[in-house]
Amino acid sequence: MYLSRTEDYIQQLLLERHIRKPKDLTIENIASSLDVSVYYWEYSSECVYVNEKCLIFINYNRTPQEQWQEFGHEIAHYLWHAGRQEFLPTLFTELQEWQANYFSYHLCVPTFMLQRLKPKITPNMIVNTFQVEYHFACKRLEMYQSKQLASI
Template sequence: MFFSRTEDYIQRFLLQRNIHKPYDLTIKNIASSLDIPVYYWEYSSECVYVNERCLIFLNSNRSEQKQWQEFGHEIAHFLWHTGRQEFLPPTFIELQEWQANYFSYHLCIPTFMLQRIKTKITPKYVMNLFNVEYEFACKRLEMYRNKWLASI
């Protein structure tokens, strides 16, 4: 199975940061490797720029799994997008949000790590291994399966 550009990018990104296994995938590991402070607050999660420095804010009321998933989304904005969305046309904002969601699925459950799993891959197993919510694991496995089916 070939890797998409996103999968290649994420694999390189993680391996450059010495993140090789699912238990290495943490907010702390990734944020510290990028020198991005993460703050927890009661509002929605977002990536903000203050004096050209990125700050990530995560909702403190969410589960650890949801915070991890939202972190993946916000990191995508930091790595792939520039500027402030409020000045963009609505269709461009939709595109950026779609890209950030797609990125989040692949960062939180990287393809190269999925390929290493030797046991039967189930949503519950993936949920526990990668510390994500059940629905998130289901969606990511659907993406993985569809890609695998398309390649054969």
């Protein structure tokens, strides 16, 4: 199965930072390796810049799984987008949000790690291995299986 540009980018990003196993996939590991500060607060998650330093704010009322998924979304904005969305046309903002969501699925459940699981992967295996929510695991498995079928 070939890797998309996103999958390849994430694999290189993680491997360069010695993140090779699902247990290594943590907010702390990724944030520290990218020199990003993470703060927990009561508001919605967001990525902001202060003096050219990236700060990611995550809602502390979310479950650890939701926090991990939101971190994946916000780190995509840091790595792939620049500027403030409120100054962008609506379609550009929607595109960036779609890209960040797509990135999150692949960062939180990287393809190269998913491929190492048993031949019959289930949503529950993904939930337990990658610490994501069930609906997130279902969507990620659907993405993975669709890609496998397309490769045949």
